[in-house]
Amino acid sequence: MNEVIFSIFSAFIFGLIIGSFLNVLIYRLPREKTPLKPVFSFCPSCGEKIKWYDNIPILSYLILKGKCRNCGSKISLRYPFVEFLTGVASVLAYLKTGLTVDYIFIFFFLASMITITFIDLDFKIIPDEINFAGFFTGMIYTFFRTDFNWVDAFLGAVVGAGFLFSIAYLYLRFRGIEGLGMGDVKFMAFVGTYIGWFGSLFTIFAGSFLGALVGGAVAYLSRSKEKGKFEIPFGPFLALSATVYLFFGKQIKNWYFGF
Known part of the structure; x- marks a missing residue:
């Protein structure tokens, strides 16, 4: 039972990480920007590089109270929502197919x-x-x-x-x-x-x-x-x-x- 819970939790965490990348695609692809350049994330408002500790899926959004550390501009709730949704998708895929x-x-x-x-x-x-x-x-x-x-x-x-x-x-x-x-x-x-x-x-x-x-x-x-x-x-x-x-x-x- 513990192994099953651990596997589901791992699938969810992996999904959160991928969800963070999906946010990059969602922002950059329709704007004809290269997804991998720059490799770091940046604030859409001030353009400042986002530090790694401010880019932890969902957790960083909660700690920063939905605002950019540099300029204080509001960060859309969509970012943690996409991460959470991708985490759920990863769990569903795992439950359907296993590892x-x-x-x-x-x-x-x-x-x-x-x-x-x-x-x-x-x-x-x-x-x-x-x-x-x-x-x-x-x-x-x-x-x-x-x-x-x-x-x-x-x-x-x-x-x-x-x-x-x-x-x-x-x-x-x-x-x-x-x-x-x-x-x-x-x-x-x-x-x-x-x-x-x-x-x-x-x-x-x-x-x-x-x-x-x-x-x-x-x-x-x-x-x-x-x-x-x-x-x-x-x-x-x-x-x-x-x-x-x-x-x-x-x-x-x-x-x-x-x-």
């Missing part, structure tokens, strides 16, 4: 979902760097998993990206405005390599349903009259739906086909 090679790929998938969600919320883009890395790791993963081969992964990518591209094309053709970005299409190619063609379709339909619910609620509450200009990022809903399928895909598929 195996599968853990590496599953945790990478979940970490990518977190990164994409927060970038898309702020900038309404999904960086190609994440989509391409996700697609290639998904294909590589097929050589280590027993429930999936490279044909399944490739078919999942084609179905996911192709279906979403068709929707985007038809929407643009008949409405005359862009309803979906190509980042979402590439994202589904990434997702498809991990969860296959059925998982891709589930992700698109479930993500669309969630997006419609949230978008409708936000539009109603904000009483927005600019219907044509109202935008809501699709990536977070796709990421959430893909994550649900990753963990419950077998049950969802069995339920759908009546097994």
Whole structure:
């Protein structure tokens, strides 16, 4: 029992550390800054280098009371939240796979979902760097998993990206405005390599349903009259739906086909 608790705790701490790096990606990638240069973290307000003892996940935020030590500017609560969320993702990946090679790929998938969600919320883009890395790791993963081969992964990518591209094309053709970005299409190619063609379709339909619910609620509450200009990022809903399928895909598929 103690070994299990220690393993879960270790997975959580590892996730916190990775979460700190995800914050770097979330800040730098959409601003077209190199994630590894500078190698140190810095305050977005004053630009001062953050000392290592002020960069301990969650703990430093609590000690500093959410403020920069140098300039006193407020630090967004999002930073410790992303770290905590990544810690939880690491634990979930561990509970699903144990300490195996599968853990590496599953945790990478979940970490990518977190990164994409927060970038898309702020900038309404999904960086190609994440989509391409996700697609290639998904294909590589097929050589280590027993429930999936490279044909399944490739078919999942084609179905996911192709279906979403068709929707985007038809929407643009008949409405005359862009309803979906190509980042979402590439994202589904990434997702498809991990969860296959059925998982891709589930992700698109479930993500669309969630997006419609949230978008409708936000539009109603904000009483927005600019219907044509109202935008809501699709990536977070796709990421959430893909994550649900990753963990419950077998049950969802069995339920759908009546097994």
